[in-house]
Amino acid sequence: MAETADGDEADLDAFLEKFRGAQRYEGALSPTNWEQEFDQIPMFMKKAPSEIDPKQNPDLACLQSIIFDEEQTLEEQAKTYKNEGNDYFKEKDYKKAVISYTEGLKKKCSDLELNTVLHTNRAAAQFYLGNYRSALNDAIAARKLKPNHLKAITRGALCHLELKHFLEAMTWCEEGLRIDPKEKTLLETRTKADRLKRTEERDLRKAKLQEKREQSQKDALLKAIKDRNIKLSPASSKEDTAVSEGFAEMSLDGLGPESAVNAKVCLDENASLTWPVLFLYPEHGQTDFISAFHEGSRFIDHLTVMFEELPPWDVERKYLPSELELYFEDEERAEIYQIDTETTLLKALQHQRYFVKAGTPTFLVLVKLAPFSKNYFFGKKVHQLK
Template identity: 85%
Template sequence: MAESAEDHEADLDAFLDKFRGPQRYEGAFSPETWEQEFDKIPMFMKKAPSEIDPEQHPDLACLQSIVFDEEQTLEEQATAYKNEGNDYFKEKDYKKAVISYTEGLKKKCNDQELNAVLHTNRAAAQFYLGNYRSALNDAVAARKLKPNHFKAILRGALCHMELRHFAEAMIWCEEGLRINPKEKKLLETRTKADRLKRTEERDLRKAKLQEKREGSQKEVLLKAIKDRNIKLSPLSSVDDSVMSAGLAKISLDGFSSESAIGAKVCLDENGNLTWPVLFLYPEHGQTDLISAFHEESRFIDHLMIMFEELPPWDVEKKYIPSELELYYEDEEKEEIYQIDTQTTLLQVLQHQRYFIKAGTPTFLVLVKLAPFSKNYLSRKKIHRLK
């Protein structure tokens, strides 16, 4: 018996020696990467992969084949996709939830209640993705299958709100409240939709009134311009008789009282026009804007004020009012007209060859006898304004 006990003890030591070395049992986790390896087990995965490769995830592929077994009925398969979508929805992975619900709808099972739920759930996922039109389409589809589907009505009302369809939102809220009169979300949404609808209607009335008022003012302004025989834009023909007749063709459709720089021609209470007037200094690439140039004011009066102090770009100090000349270009004939600085703005605007572009009369300012001026004018045919 003693020998037998010794032999038994020796056998036990030999068995235990197998586990005392660096060797590991087959398939054991690595001490360094055990967390990553643990996460590959389907039961313990924190997040399923977006695409399942059978070679990389054989266990997961096997489970999926069981869940979506083609031998299951269409209703069972659609239900499985619905449940999968719900899990994604709980994880706030709304894109994957939409995909799952869509797969469920693709099964086209005969359970209309289930299909209505799939549409409603997909509407919720689309809503949280900001796809309000798609969400609304799903809510409508759900109600076609089940008109009194409360969640579909609630979701549709919220979609209409996001799309600023306030009247429609109120209708959906009313339909939902007939089913559940105490639903807080619908009550709040109906109140908000009613308030915003009233605000929108009020703003629309104001806009129409303002548009009508501006149209009336524009008509009066246009008449004042026509009465002065001022031309607002160049005509295609250079024939003077055609241009004179063309003034009568000017209509509100193409007329804007606002200039390119935001200033406007205005008719004051005494029936006088004031214009935004732009002065160009081609020698220096500079400009000046007089936002309200009275039509009866003389050019020299403005030049005296503008150059009371010499501008910083006039390093040669030669822009003295008495030494300045004014011109405007006739682009149709490629000619230039010199303006007497003692004339008024109205006298210039009434000239047969002057056309106002973009609501802003524009003039060139040059220094008399300066080298740049001589060179600039040498390339033009010059007329003196009469």
């Protein structure tokens, strides 16, 4: 028995020896890339390629040729694409559904009903992709083929609603409800479109009323400024329209403190003007901003409040209200005018050489007889305000 067992084992070794070193059989999967190669087999593909190359995927190309046999009639081919699109639609792969429905329409078959369905289905896929205009175009195309196609009418009404074409949405709903008075989607869409249309009209009326009110305020403001002989910067006063637009946007974004943002000249209930005013301290590169400087207020009153406590940048403690001088520059003539701190803002703005820029009067503040002041005025012509 032992000899027999030894003989059987020798025969098995001899049998296996025949396969050692032998070549792999043709078509075998690679030991290293077998998963990728396995995925190329049509039956086991996880995802089909968007474009099929017959040389790289002959099996898949063969299957496709069977599905879309050119020997089929155009109607048969279009129907096959419609069914494929429907499958994609059920899977919520709307992009591929659109492609399939489009391929079906490209066949230009003579089946009116089939083409209507292809357009309507593509409209639904485009709708879920958020392509409401494309979806609407398909709904319109479907209705040209079959005017009473309820699904196309419903889809078109929904598209008009999303595009905020509320009147058109209601019209489409009415047309569909003449076909089926109980169609739930159309009833709901008509109600919603009517409500949104009323809201839109109300908002439009409010916006026009607000625009009219704002224009009236701007006109009154402009008249008040002109009546006071206050001049705007030449760059913004070429014509009344430009002037009016200039006063509509008098913000000071980026000019220092947050309080400067959106500050603008105002005409109060007493027909008085209040202005945003900017003070510049060239010696220290600092600024102060007053958002509402009443035209009848004196400069000294504001300076007294502003310098009640000396600012931290005034290391020499010299910016005392009684020691301050006020100026404005005439850039056109490169001249400087001194303003009496006891005067009012209105009087300063009415000076024949003062021009308001960007709706914000601006003034220089310097210290009397300070070395910086002397150097600052060197070579410049300085006038006293008369």
